Amino acid sequence: xxxxxxxxxxxxxxxxxxxxxxxxxxxxxxxxxxxxxxxxxxxxxxxxxxxxxxxxxxxxxxxxxxxxxxxxxxxxxxxxxxxxxxxxxxxxxxxxxxxxxxxxxxxxxxxxxxxxxxxxxxxxxxxxxxxxxxxxxxxxxxxxxxxxxxxxxxxxxxxxxxxxxx
Numbered sequence: 001x002x003x004x005x006x007x008x009x010x011x012x013x014x015x016x017x018x019x020x021x022x023x024x025x026x027x028x029x030x031x032x033x034x035x036x037x038x039x040x041x042x043x044x045x046x047x048x049x050x051x052x053x054x055x056x057x058x059x060x061x062x063x064x065x066x067x068x069x070x071x072x073x074x075x076x077x078x079x080x081x082x083x084x085x086x087x088x089x090x091x092x093x094x095x096x097x098x099x100x101x102x103x104x105x106x107x108x109x110x111x112x113x114x115x116x117x118x119x120x121x122x123x124x125x126x127x128x129x130x131x132x133x134x135x136x137x138x139x140x141x142x143x144x145x146x147x148x149x150x151x152x153x154x155x156x157x158x159x160x161x162x163x164x165x166x
């Protein structure tokens with residue numbers, strides 16, 4: 001049997017738990033600057049996987065990038081509560097997925113309340129001129145009542161009522 005040694009790799013996904021535990025220890029010891037630097041290594045280690053996961057849920061690269069960034073910020077802020085006996089990847093993945101689901105809910109709420117933009121007729125941009133306001137409901141009622149009175153008066157004149165009332 002020959003013992004072939006492989007070159008050491010920078011960090012493996014299984015090392016993320018150890019790295020997270022180290023960052024947590026630094027935070028608890030009060031070395032926040034060093035903890036931030038080490039957390040940067042943790043980010044570099046899981047960035048690609050996190051981006052793919054967020055993109056799977058959100059289907060938009062910009063939203064996915066923002067969700068990943070927000071999840072890493074939230075993970076760093078709550079790293080003191082991380083249980084080292086559990087997998088960091090699973091813990092962080094749950095933070096990321098919950099953030100993605102929150103974004104999807106917010107997106108559907110916005111879509112429900114926003115009116116679609118009017119389509120351009122000539123294929124260009126949509127018109128930017130404000131739409132002229134129509135008559136108010138009160139104006140419409142007054143106009144209808146006046147029209148009804150005129151119709152009633154004209155029919156009574158035709159039916160032979162006194163000439164002085166027409």
